[in-house]
Amino acid sequence: MSKSVLSIQSHVVHGYVGGKAAIFPLQTQGWEVDNINTVNFSNHTGYGSFKGTSIDESNELKPILHQLFHGLHIPYTAVLTGYVPNSKLIACIGDAITELKSTSQNPLLYLLDPVMGDNNYLYVDESCITQYRSFLDRHIVDIITPNQFELELLIDSPIKSVADLKIAMAKLHLVHNIKYVVITSLNASIFDDQEDSSNSNGDGYIYCACSSISAINHVEIFKINIIKSYFTGVGDLFSALLLDKLYTNLQNLNDDVRVLSRSVNQVLTIMSKTLKLTHSLGIKQFNQAQAHKKTTPSTVVGKINDADSMKYFELKIIQARPYYDYDGPGEFTSSLLKVDL
Amino acid sequence: MAKNILSISSHVVHGYVGNRATVFPLQYYGWDVDAVNTTNFSNHPGYGTFEGKPSTAELVGDIFQGLKDILDLHDNYDMILTGYTPGDQVLEVIYEQVLSIFKSDKDNDSDSLTSSKKKPIWIVDPVLGDNGRLYVSEKVIPVYKKIFSSGYVGLTSPNQFEFEILSDTKISDWNSVKQGLENFYKLYRVPNVVISSVIVEDKMYSVGYSRPNPEDKATVFYFPIDQISCNFNGCGDLFTALLANSFYENGCKLNPVALGEVVVKLNLILQHSYEQEQQVTGQDIIKVVKDIRIISSRHYLLQDKTHDPLIAKVAYL
Numbered sequence: 001m002s003k004s005v006l007s008i009q010s011h012v013v014h015g016y017v018g019g020k021a022a023i024f025p026l027q028t029q030g031w032e033v034d035n036i037n038t039v040n041f042s043n044h045t046g047y048g049s050f051k052g053t054s055i056d057e058s059n060e061l062k063p064i065l066h067q068l069f070h071g072l073h074i075p076y077t078a079v080l081t082g083y084v085p086n087s088k089l090i091a092c093i094g095d096a097i098t099e100l101k102s103t104s105q106n107p108l109l110y111l112l113d114p115v116m117g118d119n120n121y122l123y124v125d126e127s128c129i130t131q132y133r134s135f136l137d138r139h140i141v142d143i144i145t146p147n148q149f150e151l152e153l154l155i156d157s158p159i160k161s162v163a164d165l166k167i168a169m170a171k172l173h174l175v176h177n178i179k180y181v182v183i184t185s186l187n188a189s190i191f192d193d194q195e196d197s198s199n200s201n202g203d204g205y206i207y208c209a210c211s212s213i214s215a216i217n218h219v220e221i222f223k224i225n226i227i228k229s230y231f232t233g234v235g236d237l238f239s240a241l242l243l244d245k246l247y248t249n250l251q252n253l254n255d256d257v258r259v260l261s262r263s264v265n266q267v268l269t270i271m272s273k274t275l276k277l278t279h280s281l282g283i284k285q286f287n288q289a290q291a292h293k294k295t296t297p298s299t300v301v302g303k304i305n306d307a308d309s310m311k312y313f314e315l316k317i318i319q320a321r322p323y324y325d326y327d328g329p330g331e332f333t334s335s336l337l338k339v340d341l
Numbered sequence: 342m343a344k345n346i347l348s349i350s351s352h353v354v355h356g357y358v359g360n361r362a363t364v365f366p367l368q369y370y371g372w373d374v375d376a377v378n379t380t381n382f383s384n385h386p387g388y389g390t391f392e393g394k395p396s397t398a399e400l401v402g403d404i405f406q407g408l409k410d411i412l413d414l415h416d417n418y419d420m421i422l423t424g425y426t427p428g429d430q431v432l433e434v435i436y437e438q439v440l441s442i443f444k445s446d447k448d449n450d451s452d453s454l455t456s457s458k459k460k461p462i463w464i465v466d467p468v469l470g471d472n473g474r475l476y477v478s479e480k481v482i483p484v485y486k487k488i489f490s491s492g493y494v495g496l497t498s499p500n501q502f503e504f505e506i507l508s509d510t511k512i513s514d515w516n517s518v519k520q521g522l523e524n525f526y527k528l529y530r531v532p533n534v535v536i537s538s539v540i541v542e543d544k545m546y547s548v549g550y551s552r553p554n555p556e557d558k559a560t561v562f563y564f565p566i567d568q569i570s571c572n573f574n575g576c577g578d579l580f581t582a583l584l585a586n587s588f589y590e591n592g593c594k595l596n597p598v599a600l601g602e603v604v605v606k607l608n609l610i611l612q613h614s615y616e617q618e619q620q621v622t623g624q625d626i627i628k629v630v631k632d633i634r635i636i637s638s639r640h641y642l643l644q645d646k647t648h649d650p651l652i653a654k655v656a657y658l
Contacts, residue, residue, distance in 0.1 A: 042407025
């Protein structure tokens with residue numbers, strides 16, 4: 001049977017964020033991907049300049065959603081939403097998915113990536129925060145993939161300890177009825193008390209945490225090495241891969257906890273390979289360009305707002321194609337969050 | 342090594358026409374595809390109803406400006422592909438912007454590529470209509486004529502209807518095909534032309550015309566196509582994408598291998614789409630396939646068809 005997903009996120013002409021980071025990996029895994037572009041930009045904002053427009057709510061988004069669901073009656077297997085630039089659009093998407101979920105004959109898997117910002121920097125309109133909070137009250141979300149900052153915004157409380165983290169994740173399950181919660185990146189400082197004291201220099205790591213509604217006490221954490229460069233689109237690729245792996249593993253395994261753990265581990269493994277490839281190809285391309293300009297090669301990292309370095313560190317989504325069908329157990333070891341509430 | 346292409350065509354949320362038919366196959370072939378969308382529609386009009394809007398000329402111009410602000414477009418792109426553009430104002434902007442990319446070529450010094458491999462290669466699919474029916478504004482026709490006369494187009498891939506309009510020749514037999522191609526060259530001097538499909542004596546063929554330099558003699562060749570009497574929406578867009586890749590990989594030479602490979606693969610994908618449509622609808626005879634099954638036939642894309650028996654069936658005019 002063919003699997004189809006409606007992906008609602010940004011479009012950039014050049015570079016790999018939003019739909020450009022998510023669609024191709026899904027298509028290589030056999031997904032029919034219908035995509036609504038919430039914005040139509042020349043490039044992502046990390047370059048320091050861009051041109052383009054956002055989709056109009058009443059003249060474009062609403063009638064397009066209506067046409068897909070009521071005109072064409074596309075039997076979607078899943079819906080994936082990412083960057084949506086303002087609260088009006090978020091509300092419109094919420095209404096449409098709520099209706100689709102209540103009328104759909106097949107179980108519809110909805111993954112919400114509540115894209116709002118990162119590292120305490122908000123890159124959507126502030127009204128989006130309250131809109132996403134009321135979004136959660138609709139009980140339509142099956143999978144959610146916030147980063148730490150987004151999780152803090154959603155539950156309106158800072159995450160400073162593993163206890164805070166566990167409570168926040170439990171809330172998403174119990175109050176908002178979300179089946180799978182994956183916190184895609186967490187600051188290492190939260191885990192200070194979980195680490196061996198001999199190796200507490202948390203600088204080079206971030207963490208990823210996941211739990212499922214059937215076992216909210218079982219929070220698994222994965223420790224991830226950071227590559228020191230500025231990459232964009234990482235979260236968008238993560239969500240797309242997670243949807244694919246979770247869907248696939250759900251077909252073959254019936255233990256929710258194992259399905260989620262295996263899926264996250266597979267996604268992290270693919271992400272790690274993709275980022276390493278991006279880093280090494282980026283440096284190679286940068287050095288080639290410098291040699292062409294007849295200046296001395298120097299070391300380079302992607303820097304935000306710097307078009308000259310940014311363009312070499314766009315995710316190598318196309319070149320990473322051989323990684324996406326990874327079906328092994330994953331190369332990361334996880335541990336259980338040790339905290340009693 | 343990295344290959345970069347700018348693909349300018351329509352966007353539909355559902356279905357596989359325009360950029361939705363070209364972007365994925367090119368990406369699967371390893372191209373980094375920068376997609377400029379000339380429309381933002383829910384689906385193609387072949388469904389009877391659709392929602393959404395075409396891109397304005399202002400937006401398309403802005404997008405190009407945004408790209409120029411961060412990239413040296415001449416240096417960045419190996420190919421530029423232009424496809425479905427519903428209105429003359431947007432096409433006019435595309436014409437001006439692409440021309441400015443060619444004119445921005447700063448390093449004309451001796452160690453840069455020779456003229457035999459001009460970069461970027463501009464591939465133009467002059468999407469006008471099919472089977473005697475226009476599906477764009479007729480005002481785009483003079484703009485396409487201007488584009489072809491610019492001297493920068495490396496390859497074009499009209500269907501029979503489009504070719505007849507642009508070459509001002511009615512095709513009825515092989516003689517008129519040859520005459521049309523000569524007219525087309527005389528008018529525009531485009532070095533490589535593929536008529537994706539022509540009907541001659543009730544049979545369907547794909548025709549290639551190559552004349553790399555004005556002093557060369559033209560080579561004209563053709564293949565028979567297994568005709569499936571069914572209309573496939575987006576088939577021309579997919580054809581152009583496959584042709585763009587095969588042309589490039591063949592060293593930017595249009596010859597029987599480059600074209601034959603495309604004809605073979607396209608046929609496999611259409612055949613697969615037809616069978617899928619039969620299964621879904623439960624019907625034996627299919628008149629229209631609204632969505633080509635590009636994703637589920639992706640394995641065909643990477644098969645080596647350069648030695649397919651069809652290529653030996655090439656005939657020359």
